[in-house]
Amino acid sequence: MSQVELFRNQSSSYTISDHVTGDDGRIYIVGERIAAGGNAVVHECNEKLSGDSYAVKFQVELRQRRRERFQREVELLRGFDDPHIIRFVATGTVPGIRTERVRRNGRIATRRGNSEELPFVILMRASEDLAKHAKTPHQIPPATYLAQFLGLSKALVKVNEKALHRDIKPENILVVGSAWAISDFGLCDLHEGGPDLSRVDEKIGPAQWMSPEAFNKNLGCADAIGQTSDVFQLASVFWYATCGRHPTGIVRGTDWCGPAELFPIMERALLHSSQDRFQTSAEFSAALEAAIIR
Incomplete structure (x- = not known):
């Protein structure tokens, strides 16, 4: 050996x-x-x-x-x-x-x-992660990314039944065969079965893909992180896969490169205030499904 x-x-x-x-x-x-x-x-x-x-x-x-x-x-x-x-x-x-x-x-x-x-x-084994896959010379066709968005949103519902992921970013979405798969559960916070293993002063979340409340918690604020934070992160990844850009700041319809019927869903998922977003991943997934499968 x-x-x-x-x-x-x-x-x-x-x-x-x-x-x-x-x-x-x-x-x-x-x-x-x-x-x-x-x-x-x-x-x-x-x-x-x-x-x-x-x-x-x-x-x-x-x-x-x-x-x-x-x-x-x-x-x-x-x-x-x-x-x-x-x-x-x-x-x-x-x-x-x-x-x-x-x-x-x-x-x-x-x-x-x-x-x-x-x-x-x-x-x-994955062939690559979404950060690399989305940078390929050919643009990902809507028929491909819409099916993946729906599958990933439903997968997040299953994850959120057990835990908050808290680390959703393009590098943690892997291309496995014909499917995009959520990976890297090292920062998960279980709903039951154990305490949050993060230190009080520890930065939690993907640096460039955090929700506003995750950023604020890292600044010492008492913001709660719930499913709506995972929704924000996943919607940010969807925006990147569709537009090749990060949805920084206030998003507008003219910034969106995907089907028009999906923009209101992306806009709501990416609102600054967690109270105004989809409150659960199930709600987000249902909205996506209604828009995609019309």
Whole structure:
């Protein structure tokens, strides 16, 4: 077996075996890195017997809150069965040796630490995320994005039955086969079954795609974040996929590039005051469905 290096950041990494075993009893061979964030890294992997391609997400930030968040994400994913929510395949842990790079006498030296168990989750492999997909030279045709909008809005209803996502952005909408799927549930706030694992002073949400109340909470205000915040974020993603722009400020009909009948729905979903928006994802989805399927 070979070794794979998982880079936690520029100064430290974990070395693991390139063969990991999921709780489904199958062995997955870890390949090249696909993406990396502040808490986790994602690599491609192949199931050893079939050769089928998947993605494996390793949690490399191992402080207790981060571990609990990762486990919460895994349990949420395990409970979903929807083509517009990234599909859970398996989970497990793998021993990893941490290596730190330190500067000594003007030179970079490496220091090996103890072995730690790194949790991972195997997911369906995406071809790309919506941030990249929407930048392709060809414009996404309405017949494609309208079907995806409807599917994603219905998927958000299922998510909101269990939790608030709080981190909806183009990078977290993945293209999996012919479907766009919601992914990355690491910042979810469960309705039941546990406290919010975020620190009081921690920024929650995608920096460029936050709802106004999420921004205000990060400024220390006591704004409540509910389903209407998830609706705002998803509508922002829809606007981006349709127009190639972020819906900053007061949106106007002349700014909208999609079907005219959808603009009033987008406008309401993106209002500054959460009290004036759709109050639930179910309400938002029903409005979209009525406009799309006329």
